[in-house]
Amino acid sequence: MPWDRNQMAERAAQELEDGMYVNLGIGIPTLVANYVGDKDITLQSENGMLGMGPFPFEGEEDPDLINAGKQTITELNRTSYFDSAMSFAMIRGGKIAAAILGAMEVAENGDLANWMIPGKLVKGMGGAMDLVAGVEKVVVVMDHTNKAGEPKLLKECTLPLTGTGVVDRIITDLGVLDVVEGGLKIVETAPGVTEDEIREKTEATIV
Amino acid sequence: MQKVYESATAALDGLLRDDMLIAAGGFGLCGIPELLIDAVVDSGVKNLTVASNNAGVDGFGLGKLLDTRQIKKMMSSYVGENAEFMRQYLSGELELEFNPQGTLAERMRAGGAGIAGFYTKTGYGTQIGEGKEVKTFPTGPDGQEEHYILEEGIFADLSIVKAWKADDTGNLVFRKTARNFNPPAAMCGKVCVVEVEEIVPRGSLDPDHIHLPGIYVHRIIQGEHEKRIEKVTTRKREEA
Numbered sequence: 379m380p381w382d383r384n385q386m387a388e389r390a391a392q393e394l395e396d397g398m399y400v401n402l403g404i405g406i407p408t409l410v411a412n413y414v415g416d417k418d419i420t421l422q423s424e425n426g427m428l429g430m431g432p433f434p435f436e437g438e439e440d441p442d443l444i445n446a447g448k449q450t451i452t453e454l455n456r457t458s459y460f461d462s463a464m465s466f467a468m469i470r471g472g473k474i475a476a477a478i479l480g481a482m483e484v485a486e487n488g489d490l491a492n493w494m495i496p497g498k499l500v501k502g503m504g505g506a507m508d509l510v511a512g513v514e515k516v517v518v519v520m521d522h523t524n525k526a527g528e529p530k531l532l533k534e535c536t537l538p539l540t541g542t543g544v545v546d547r548i549i550t551d552l553g554v555l556d557v558v559e560g561g562l563k564i565v566e567t568a569p570g571v572t573e574d575e576i577r578e579k580t581e582a583t584i585v
Numbered sequence: 586m587q588k589v590y591e592s593a594t595a596a597l598d599g600l601l602r603d604d605m606l607i608a609a610g611g612f613g614l615c616g617i618p619e620l621l622i623d624a625v626v627d628s629g630v631k632n633l634t635v636a637s638n639n640a641g642v643d644g645f646g647l648g649k650l651l652d653t654r655q656i657k658k659m660m661s662s663y664v665g666e667n668a669e670f671m672r673q674y675l676s677g678e679l680e681l682e683f684n685p686q687g688t689l690a691e692r693m694r695a696g697g698a699g700i701a702g703f704y705t706k707t708g709y710g711t712q713i714g715e716g717k718e719v720k721t722f723p724t725g726p727d728g729q730e731e732h733y734i735l736e737e738g739i740f741a742d743l744s745i746v747k748a749w750k751a752d753d754t755g756n757l758v759f760r761k762t763a764r765n766f767n768p769p770a771a772m773c774g775k776v777c778v779v780e781v782e783e784i785v786p787r788g789s790l791d792p793d794h795i796h797l798p799g800i801y802v803h804r805i806i807q808g809e810h811e812k813r814i815e816k817v818t819t820r821k822r823e824e825a
Contacts, residue, residue: 425612432820439817461764463694463769512707539712
């Protein structure tokens, strides 16, 4: 059985270590916060906050307190606020230990495409290009194939890039792969998924 | 030194003209200068270039200036919340210059700090880096050369921003994540107009707790803000 969204998030949470400052992207990466357990993790929201808390109780939403996905959130007793220039200073400056992001395509050399489909989806990169350029460890959480069953882990990305050679680890519904010299290396498979199945559904070189 | 004005229209008097570059604060609909945007709509100025992280939503925030076709070009990092924006862009009526979010913030900060350009790793090897000067610096973990691209500071004609409180000398305090792009946007304009929820007497803000000193602020108005929430997300009490 491949992992579902929550199981992928749970697996991604294992990448986080005590004391880390972490940025979580929109979608499945947001769910990772539910699985950090007792680990002392500080979440950064690139619109200007360290120490992001859970969603507010109904009736306690504050329009001045949102995350990078524009959702209402809360603060914690460790929270600090700052402006966007300082927020990206700490991102580009390498102070954030890990970023967990979604992806449309990843190439075997670690190239990432996750911001644009020409002629179709023109929303923008937001903070993704800065994050992948500056953050120490970039973990991608994504479906292994698209809806038509075609690989999303490719020899070369076909979509406009977000960054070149930036991805360290990929967590898909089928397993966990690392970007290494010469291609991708399977480091773990989801329960009941074989390495052969991953190879069959991956265009990138598996080493 | 009289910085306090009666209304948004009065505060913008003499500052607006066609074809100008305006830097606007805000992230999504959080911390946007809603009163000043309304006054720019009412003024009828056109062919504006607006540097702002987002473009509002349909019918609110900068979306109002899109509905009236007063904007010629946006400089933004993310515009996915606005159907009218997408329509104008895909039909070629509106120019769009995508900037990575951190690059946009730093370009504004740089403009306000007298820095004409800076090198950043962000965007190297992507569409964003095309046509820009590339330089390497030995910044890798073991002193390896890494690639950087040259980005230019933004020097805006006018800044429109939103703060929480100001004193009458223009010292500003922001609230929570409504700070976002407001300080860098305020810094990069030749003239900066600020709207706040409350103007307090000088001496009542702790000088150690000023987020942006009044030297960057030229005109101030106080007013009522709608502060619309883009995505209300909550948890149920029993989950606590």
